[in-house]
Amino acid sequence: MLNKIVTIFSVPIMFLNMGGGIVGGIWLAILGEWKLLGIGIFLLFTSHWILSLLMMPSLPISGLAVYFYEKKNPLRHIMGYISQLYTNILIVLTCVFAFILCSRFYSGPIGFGLIPYLLWSWGMALGPWQFFASKEPNNEFSMITLFSASVFYLLFLISLFISPALAFIIVVAFGVVQLIALPIFNMYLARQMREY
16 A cells, blocks of 8 residues: 555656656746746755755754663653754745745646746755755665655645645645654654664
8 A cells, every 4th residue: 555655656756757847947948037037046055055054953853863872771762753854844944935935936826837946946845855865875864754744845845736724734734744754754763673
C-alpha cells in the first residue's frame, strides 16, 4: 500500500522538480512578471545559505541528542524531537513564504492564470531542501521529510482549484504530519536503525 502511494506521487513530483520552475519561469517571463522572476532567481542563489544560517540553532540541539544517546539518557528523545521539529518548521515556513510571495503577484481569480505562479512557487519552496537532500543521498530522514513536504505541497496546490475547505484541511494535515508525526517517526526509525 505504501509503495503504491509513493509511486503515485513520485511521478508528478519528479516532473515538477525537473521542469516546474523552468516552465513557470518561461510562462512568467511571457507574462512580464520580471520582479517575481528576479526575486526567485535571487533566492535560487541565496536561499541555501540563508537556510543554512537559520538551521544553525539546531546544531547544539542535535549535539545534545547525540550526547544523551551515548549516555542512554531519556532526554535524547526530547532533544532529537526538538532538532527534527526545528528543521520541519523551517520547511513549512519556506513553503508558506514561497506560496504567499508568488500568489501576491497574481491578481486574477483562481484558475488557469494562477498555474505559472504556483509552478514558480514550487521551486522556491522545495528547491533549497532538494539541494540539501542531494548533498546527503544516503540520509533516509531527509528523503522522507522532503518527500512528505513535496506530497503535501502538491496536494495543497491542487486543492486550490477544488475547494478552499480542502486546501485548509491539507494545510492542517501538512502541519500535523511535518511538525508532530514525522519527527516522531524519524526518531523511531533512527532507533530501529541503531539496533541493527
